[in-house]
Amino acid sequence: MTLLFQGRRFRVETVSQSTMSGETREREVVRHPGAVTILPLLDDGRICLIRNFRASVNKTLIELPAGTLDPHEDPEQTAKRELTEETGYSAASFELLCAFYLSPGILDERMHLYLATGLTPGQPAREEVELIENLLLPFDEALALIDRGEIEDAKTIVGLLRYDRTRRHA
């Protein structure tokens, strides 16, 4: 393993991989500490999405709130922190629904999805660099945004459709 680039939020390393014929090849991968995303479900059935400007794609995306794990942080702790920082809401209960890899061909980032319920509104504590606003929608309207291609963020599509499936089978 060779360190190729050390950034503030991720690093790039080589990793060895065996080929079909038993040789070894080097492959470049982005190492990331992992992340959480939160599905904040209000008592009235609405969910709290955010509009989030993303410099990487120069576009405001409609997303679930989310954030990166601090070193050695328990993902549920990250979920609590990021939900309040980004939306202002605090939640009485967090339930882990699933975890998934975002782009495992080049990136090891693993995303934990939490359902947050028992929500109480409050003041967000957004970072200076975060251009975020809340978007409260009935759950079925959020699903309609997926159908119309207006939600273009993978973790958000996974979060909404995965919970919709749980809900329909409950």
Add this chain to the structure above:
Amino acid sequence: MTLLFQGRRFRVETVSQSTMSGETREREVVRHPGAVTILPLLDDGRICLIRNFRASVNKTLIELPAGTLDPHEDPEQTAKRELTEETGYSAASFELLCAFYLSPGILDERMHLYLATGLTPGQPAREEVELIENLLLPFDEALALIDRGEIEDAKTIVGLLRYDRTRRHA
């Protein structure tokens, strides 16, 4: 914009972002050419997934076939090429279902999801470094793998749940 790292499959650059107070901050982003993933639906209702060893997470994941765009390549062309290379199947028809960003906080990779129908089996042309085998499953069994947490790849969860929604509303 400053180039920080040039790899074989992606590069790292800085991008400028305005803060709430109007200042400018630099942010590191991974630049990727974009990708496709394919939902190969057989005439008998089964789908063709793959078991794919991923060096980045040191694990074999169950995924939809997928691949990276060549420079200036039309995504549908990439879908045709990658479906046959990875699974052996060729398809009579490709339909774009949606497109989404995988990890827009750090990565600009945009993934195009195609439904492939009219499938004919053939010989795969896997790369030396690809450790892949086909996994043919009835669609509902693939959904059950999501419920049980055995599918952990975001594009695959999006592809299956997104198409399931289309199918149920057709």
